[in-house]
Ligand code: FES
């Protein structure tokens with residue numbers, strides 16, 4: 001596949017993920033993850049270890065699906081009213097599959113959340129290990145490095 | 161304009177009734193100022209753990225009452241607590257939370273200080289007058305005079321004539337001892353990683369919530385429900401720990417009446433028989449636990465090891481700002497910023513000599529319970545903020561803390577025990593009134 005086609009395919013995939021989050025379609029969002037896929041939001045800038053260093057989120061598919069279930073629970077207090085989000089991705093860079101068959105991508109992001117008359121802004125960098133599947137991908141690893149990781153953080157409800 | 165009268169001792173006393181507290185205790189900035197003076201300014205306040213200050217020059221930045229301070233390790237091995245402000249013209253010195261530096265340099269005119277706060281050099285010394293004394297107290301970084309460590313936990317107080325630290329801690333030293341004893345080598349290290357969360361609410365709300373056994377059923381129902389319906393042992397990351405922890409907050413009448421609450425003098429309290437089903441992993445057939453117990457027995461002998469591990473005390477609230485969970489190796493610190501703004505710092509411990517996996521589980525416990533994205537704590541914090549919003553905006557004066565009032569039992573030492581009770585909050589407010597009504601330290 002030529003570079004432009006791959007770039008285009010990856011961008012399309014990442015934008016789909018962002019749109020599913022924005023539209024609250026969390027079940028479909030979870031489907032983008034491989035069964036052994038991991039969502040990782042480190043607590044420290046440059047963190048390399050998720051076992052002995054605490055992470056904001058370090059979850060595989062089964063735990064993520066609990067997270068998604070909770071997003072649908074009527075009594076989730078921090079989700080009433082449900083936050084509205086805009087996920088924006090930019091500066092997307094794609095690296096063709098290496099020997100492990102994974103396509104790597106990086107992007108910067110801004111996520112604006114609106115809830116109960118208040119807006120919050122989150123931003124940072126996202127890194128993906130993508131497993132090609134049919135005409136699209138599944139996420140093997142998504143790493144979200146918040147700009148303010150390690151600082152004083154507000155509550156995080158909708159994933160980025 | 162009418163001059164507002166300063167708040168009096170009688171005003172403070174009037175805010176707390178046996179079963180009620182006035183909203184002013186949470187919503188009045190003047191009350192908060194007095195708390196900073198008489199509680200956070202007079203009591204011993206936990207600041208840092210010695211394992212964060214291993215090498216000379218290591219420092220950790222935190223707050224003591226209204227002041228930003230640096231806790232430092234000097235070249236002679238002593239720990240110092242310094243105001244984070246340059247004595248020259250007042251610049252805030254250190255802009256990071258932790259680090260290591262043999263000299264603390266002020267960026268403005270480059271005065272530099274040793275880790276004990278003493279002035280080391282000033283550039284272009286010849287332009288200072290002859291009377292300028294490098295050793296004069298006003299040219300040193302200001303020190304907090306009273307600093308003490310209880311077994312590695314560093315406390316300081318702005319009080320010039322404090323009670324001994326161990327007197328203030330009272331029986332709560334037992335739980336620090338127990339945490340250390342849970343390490344086969346008898347020592348703990350605090351995790352380097354931690355979370356700092358800010359919530360829009362009064363500091364007391366967090367302490368009350370930590371002693372509140374009624375809210376989990378309601379506040380955490382969304383994560384309990386999701387965890388209950390999820391398949392067991394599905395995750396490959398954590399032996400089902402996250403799911404089990406989420407599910408464990410589904411309290412019913414068994415927990416309401418089965419968790420024992422213990423209130424002590426000085427505002428301290430703890431619970432026993434909490435999470436009685438276990439939340440780490442199924443411990444009966446767990447190789448990590450088996451190896452750990454083996455090492456404990458080797459270190460202490462069968463009987464003593466069993467004693468240490470049988471201590472079942474959850475959410476040990478060391479008044480006014482520390483919540484310790486020895487059996488889960490966890491600690492939370494409350495740092496008040498304003499009457500309606502508070503920081504919570506959550507950390508965990510490594511038990512020296514225990515299998516590495518014990519620390520990895522503590523790290524997961526920390527994330528699951530108290531990360532900013534926690535499915536548990538985020539709902540707690542949401543409630544703390546909603547309480548503050550109600551208390552700030554509505555002037556209905558009284559809050560109710562009456563539950564259990566008729567069934568608590570007080571023994572001759574002044575300790576109170578109860579079940580299904582709001583007694584820990586009453587114990588906190590008893591200490592609060594005692595401290596807040598002392599006009600002189
Ligand atoms: S203010 Fe620090 S050196 Fe002048």
Ligand SMILES: [Fe+2]
Pocket residue numbers: 375376379380536540
């Ligand atoms: Fe809670």
